[in-house]
Amino acid sequence: MPRPRKRDYDSLRRDLIDAGGRLLAAEGPSALSTRRVAQETGTSTTAVYSLFGDKAGLVREMFLEGFERLAAAFDAVPRTADPVADLLALGDAYRANARDNPHLYELMFGRPVPEFRPDAEAGRRIRPTFDALVAACARCVDEGAFAPLPPHDIAVQLNALAHGLAGLELRGALGGGDDADAHWKRAFATLLKGLAA
Structure with a gap:
């Protein structure tokens, strides 16, 4: 060729x-x-x-491409005067990216190919997506919307919630349409209530 x-x-x-x-x-x-x-x-x-x-190289690039698409989704979220709304918009972008790329999602966050483990360079390349979440959480703390907790810890909790919801939704466990939307909204509203200053 x-x-x-x-x-x-x-x-x-x-x-x-x-x-x-x-x-x-x-x-x-x-x-x-x-x-x-x-x-x-x-x-x-x-x-x-x-x-x-080779095949291992393909799997690595599939993994990285999933995170590149997530990074692009985060980059497309506009910054407003409301830090909490902006943080929720990142959650919406995460969900939309998972729904747009379900075929890459499990590889990004699971172990469907047992022999594949991201190397240090891959880890460095995917880090900005989590850093964007930490920065958004830090802004919520700095502007008084959240209690003075470590932004990294808040980001871990929000990431775990979004990941769990996305995984369940992709498997059809949240129902469809309005039911899935309601689960996302209630889950985030409950967590944000606990984080409020």
């Missing part, structure tokens, strides 16, 4: 990552092979090796 042009490279990379994620989510780690991913995207295994090195 000839080396793809820059535009083709980005499109093919994304297609391969999404195909890998869909295979992993639908059929489990045994279905995730370079041959199957190539077939799903109508390309050759040479393209997979060229872009990712």
Whole structure:
């Protein structure tokens, strides 16, 4: 296969990552092979090796891409004069990203590929998403909306809540539509009430 042009490279990379994620989510780690991913995207295994090195490289890039999409979702949240509303908007962005990328979500936060463990460089690259949450929590504390608790600890609690809700929603355990919305709103309202100054 000839080396793809820059535009083709980005499109093919994304297609391969999404195909890998869909295979992993639908059929489990045994279905995730370079041959199957190539077939799903109508390309050759040479393209997979060229872009990712091997299957392990593909899995690593799937993991990183999930967090890049989450970071982009967080970056798109506007900053307003209300720190709590802005924090809740990050929660909405987290939820929307999970729903838009369910095929990458489990790899981001679980162990569906047992042999994959993020290396130190991957850890450094995904850190800004959690740092954005800590910064939003710090702003709530600094502006008096939250009790003077360590922002990192607040961020851990909010992250755990959002992760749990998103995981349940993706599995259909929160019901659909209005039911799922209500669970998210009530859960966050309860936690924020406990954090209020």
